[in-house]
Amino acid sequence: xxxxxxxxxxxxxxxxxxxxxxxxxxxxxxxxxxxxxxxxxxxxxxxxxxxxxxxxxxxxxxxxxxxxxxxxxxxxxxxxxxxxxxxxxxxxxxxxxxxxxxxxxxxxxxxxxxxxxxxxxxxxxxxxxxxxxxxxxxxxxxxxxxxxxxxxxxxxxxxxxxxxxxxxxxxxxxxxxxxxxxxxxxxxxxxxxxxxxxxxxxxxxxxxxxxxxxxxxxxxxxxxxxxxxxxxxxxxxxxxxxxxxxxxxxxxxxxxxxxxxxxxxxxxxxxxxxxxxxxxxxxxxxxxxxxxxxxxxxxxxxxxxxxxxxxxxxxxxxxxxxxxxxxxxxxxxxxxxxxxxxxxxxxxxxxxxxxxxxxxxxxxxxxxxxxxxxxxxxxxxxxxxxxxxxxxxxxxxxxxxxxxxxxxxxxxxxxxxxxxxxxxxxxxxxxxxxxxxxxxxxxxxxxxxxxxxxxxxxxxxxxxxxxxxxxxxxxxxxxxxxxxxxxxxxxxxxxxxxxxxxxxxxxxxxxxxxxxxxxxxxxxxxxxxxxxxxxxxxxxxxxxxxxxxxxxxxxxxxxxxxxxxxxxxxxxxxxxxxxxxxxxxxxxxxxxxxxxxxxxxxxxxxxxxxxxxxxxxxxxxxxxxxxxxxxxxxxxxxxxxxxxxxxxxxxxxxxxxxxxxxxxxxxxxxxxxxxxxx
Amino acid sequence: xxxxxxxxxxxxxxxxxxxxxxxxxxxxxxxxxxxxxxxxxxxxxxxxxxxxxxxxxxxxxxxxxxxxxxxxxxxxxxxxxxxxxxxxxxxxxxxxxxxxxxxxxxxxxxxxxxxxxxxxxxxxxxxxxxxxxxxxxxxxxxxxxxxxxxxxxxxxxx
Numbered sequence: 143x144x145x146x147x148x149x150x151x152x153x154x155x156x157x158x159x160x161x162x163x164x165x166x167x168x169x170x171x172x173x174x175x176x177x178x179x180x181x182x183x184x185x186x187x188x189x190x191x192x193x194x195x196x197x198x199x200x201x202x203x204x205x206x207x208x209x210x211x212x213x214x215x216x217x218x219x220x221x222x223x224x225x226x227x228x229x230x231x232x233x234x235x236x237x238x239x240x241x242x243x244x245x246x247x248x249x250x251x252x253x254x255x256x257x258x259x260x261x262x263x264x265x266x267x268x269x270x271x272x273x274x275x276x277x278x279x280x281x282x283x284x285x286x287x288x289x290x291x292x293x294x295x296x297x298x299x300x301x302x303x304x305x306x307x308x309x310x311x312x313x314x315x316x317x318x319x320x321x322x323x324x325x326x327x328x329x330x331x332x333x334x335x336x337x338x339x340x341x342x343x344x345x346x347x348x349x350x351x352x353x354x355x356x357x358x359x360x361x362x363x364x365x366x367x368x369x370x371x372x373x374x375x376x377x378x379x380x381x382x383x384x385x386x387x388x389x390x391x392x393x394x395x396x397x398x399x400x401x402x403x404x405x406x407x408x409x410x411x412x413x414x415x416x417x418x419x420x421x422x423x424x425x426x427x428x429x430x431x432x433x434x435x436x437x438x439x440x441x442x443x444x445x446x447x448x449x450x451x452x453x454x455x456x457x458x459x460x461x462x463x464x465x466x467x468x469x470x471x472x473x474x475x476x477x478x479x480x481x482x483x484x485x486x487x488x489x490x491x492x493x494x495x496x497x498x499x500x501x502x503x504x505x506x507x508x509x510x511x512x513x514x515x516x517x518x519x520x521x522x523x524x525x526x527x528x529x530x531x532x533x534x535x536x537x538x539x540x541x542x543x544x545x546x547x548x549x550x551x552x553x554x555x556x557x558x559x560x561x562x563x564x565x566x567x568x569x570x571x572x573x574x575x576x577x578x579x580x581x582x583x584x585x586x587x588x589x590x591x592x593x594x595x596x597x598x599x600x601x602x603x604x605x606x607x608x609x610x611x612x613x614x615x616x617x618x619x620x621x622x623x624x625x626x627x628x629x630x631x632x633x634x635x636x637x638x639x640x641x642x643x644x645x646x647x648x649x650x651x652x653x654x655x656x657x658x659x660x661x662x663x664x665x666x667x668x669x670x671x672x673x674x675x676x677x678x679x680x681x682x683x684x685x686x687x688x689x690x691x692x693x694x695x696x697x698x699x700x701x702x703x704x705x706x707x708x709x710x711x712x713x714x715x716x717x718x719x720x721x722x723x724x725x726x727x728x729x730x731x732x733x734x735x736x737x738x739x740x741x742x743x744x745x746x747x748x749x750x751x752x753x754x755x756x757x758x759x760x761x762x763x764x765x766x767x768x769x770x771x772x773x774x775x776x777x778x779x780x781x782x783x784x785x786x787x788x789x790x791x792x793x794x795x796x797x798x799x800x801x802x803x804x805x806x807x808x809x810x811x812x813x814x815x816x817x818x819x820x
Numbered sequence: 821x822x823x824x825x826x827x828x829x830x831x832x833x834x835x836x837x838x839x840x841x842x843x844x845x846x847x848x849x850x851x852x853x854x855x856x857x858x859x860x861x862x863x864x865x866x867x868x869x870x871x872x873x874x875x876x877x878x879x880x881x882x883x884x885x886x887x888x889x890x891x892x893x894x895x896x897x898x899x900x901x902x903x904x905x906x907x908x909x910x911x912x913x914x915x916x917x918x919x920x921x922x923x924x925x926x927x928x929x930x931x932x933x934x935x936x937x938x939x940x941x942x943x944x945x946x947x948x949x950x951x952x953x954x955x956x957x958x959x960x961x962x963x964x965x966x967x968x969x970x971x972x973x974x975x976x977x978x
Binding site: 578582584585586588589592593609 | 823825838839841842843844845846890908910911
């Protein structure tokens with residue numbers, strides 16, 4: 143199927159294109175050919191006729207003379223010669239009377255033809271024979287168109303054949319070009335297209351050359367890829383939808399079953415609700431009855447409670463009075479006890495105070511003595527510092543300044559020494575110059591001596607001596623310069639060392655100054671401390687006097703406290719007696735109060751209990767009523783739920799049906815998709 | 821026996837024909853002249869006579885190590901010329917027959933300036949060829965330097 147399709151495509155484009163071109167060629171060639179045929183035919187006819195006419199004229203020009211002379215044999219010869227022309231069929235010469243004088247025939251067979259394409263087979267050219275004005279007869283030359291027809295045949299048949307050959311070549315070229323550049327790619331593309339149409343999307347579209355073909359191939363590839371992706375997507379979507387719908391359908395079925403079950407259970411609930419409503423009504427009724435009975439109970443109990451309350455209040459006031467007197471007495475006892483205790487404590491503390499006053503006096507005395515001692519020491523220190531320290535420091539300072547002076551002096555001396563060595567160095571440099579000059583002089587002298595020859599010999603000895611002298615001087619100068627520079631170096635070392643020493647001396651004197659200052663600070667401090675100790679001594683003396691006064695007053699307090707203690711003892715004993723008796727009265731009153739209280743509490747609790755019961759009954763009644771109302775509401779709602787369940791059931795059935803239809807549809811779609819190979 | 825004036829250039833000891841030498845001196849008051857090659861540092865006036873100087877260290881391509889500087893005044897085709905050297909030793913005697921041609925590679929000196937070499941004790945003395953040191957071209961140059969200086973002076977005086 144695919145191969146036949148390819149052939150069809152190839153034929154349809156390459157062949158039909160070629161055929162059309164050939165057709166156009168033929169259409170254009172036909173009229174041209176016909177026009178050529180007719181024009182050429184006439185031209186050939188005229189040319190033949192002219193040729194025959196020419197022959198006739200040739201014969202007529204000579205025939206007059208021949209006929210006048212009666213030389214018929216020569217005429218015959220001439221005619222025969224001319225009749226050798228292949229187009230001429232016969233030549234006939236007539237005299238004036240139309241009688242045939244002579245004639246000649248060629249060997250060409252006479253033939254007839256009726257074709258319109260051919261020049262008429264037979265024709266005749268005539269000419270009159272005349273010499274001057276005298277006529278001798280007539281020449282009749284009949285000729286054949288065969289020769290011209292042959293020429294025509296070749297003329298008309300060879301160019302078309304050549305053209306046909308060229309056509310064939312061109313056609314072949316066009317066919318080859320079209321097939322290679324257009325037909326083949328299109329064939330491949332169409333084959334791929336056919337495969338794609340049959341559902342095979344795995345087909346690969348090859349890369350192609352040529353603008354349009356390439357665009358088509360690229361477009362086709364893109365479309366196939368897109369289509370393939372889409373089909374794949376759709377396929378997966380379809381399977382997903384299938385699965386989902388399957389799941390949904392099954393879950394729907396389950397849901398439906400559940401709804402059915404729910405429906406039945408709702409029925410049951412409705413039934414049981416009806417039962418519970420009835421029993422609720424019964425409960426409500428009986429609670430109302432109970433409530434009525436309880437109300438009566440409460441009123442009678444309230445009366446009992448009121449009389450009891452009165453008794454309780456009277457009893458409470460009695461008890462309160464007893465309680466008050468008891469507390470007053472016991473407070474009195476407490477106060478007395480505490481007063482007593484305080485007196486005891488005062489006594490003890492007075493004793494303690496006395497002892498500590500003694501101790502203070504002792505320590506103050508110690509302080510006094512040590513203050514005196516320290517005052518003495520401070521005075522000593524002051525004297526020592528004033529006499530020894532300050533004097534020593536002063537001596538040190540003067541010594542230091544002396545050292546500084548000496549060192550400065552020696553630095554001066556060393557400096558002068560350095561200057562002297564500089565002077566020596568200057569002198570040395572002058573000496574060196576002199577030596578150099580002497581050397582030069584000696585060289586110049588020797589040059590002159592040499593140039594003077596024999597006469598200069600003595601001079602040259604002198605020059606040599608001079609040279610030696612200058613060399614020696616030079617060496618000494620060098621030595622001295624070395625020594626001097628060494629001395630200079632040493633001097634600079636000494637200067638550095640002395641400067642260092644100076645620095646140390648300066649530091650030392652600064653330190654000595656510091657010591658002097660510290661010394662005077664110590665002196666001042668010693669003076670101050672002596673003053674302070676004196677002041678301490680004085681104040682401790684006054685303290686001791688004050689403390690003696692304190693001691694005396696403490697002893698006085700002590701005696702007074704002892705007396706007070708005795709009085710308090712007596713008071714304490716009498717108060718304790720009173721307390722004992724009042725305690726008994728209080729106990730009796732308390733017992734009575736207790737009993738009355740208990741009775742009252744019992745009545746109160748009964749009343750409270752009944753009230754609580756009443757309240758509970760009311761609450762029960764109310765809640766029973768509310769429950770009944772709620773249950774009635776619930777019942778109606780259950781009815782509604784039941785109705786809704788039925789509706790839901792029918793809806794679900796519809797949805798389930800829809801789902802199964804959807805599944806079928808998707809199944810069909812999936813099968814369709816399955817057709818495409820991806 | 822020939823005689824030569826021995827002097828030092830860098831580390832090399834060189835000799836000079838004694839008959840060419842006029843005197844030895846320390847260069848003083850050297851005046852620079854513009855547009856002169858490196859080896860002509862200037863001109864010096866000795867006893868009223870203008871003497872151009874040639875720095876032999878530059879001229880002979882010897883590395884300069886100036887400790888003390890000396891000028892050897894010589895007679896040449898260009899008149900009196902001062903040669904600047906490092907040190908002058910004095911007169912040395914040598915056998916002219918023992919004067920040998922220098923080898924192809926000889927110290928840092930330019931070979932064509934040398935008349936020959938001879939050995940004294942441990943040292944080798946290279947004797948200079950005075951005619952080679954001053955080409956006619958250079959003699960002209962020196963004459964020009966002398967004239968320039970003279971003209972300048974004349975102008976100044978006028």
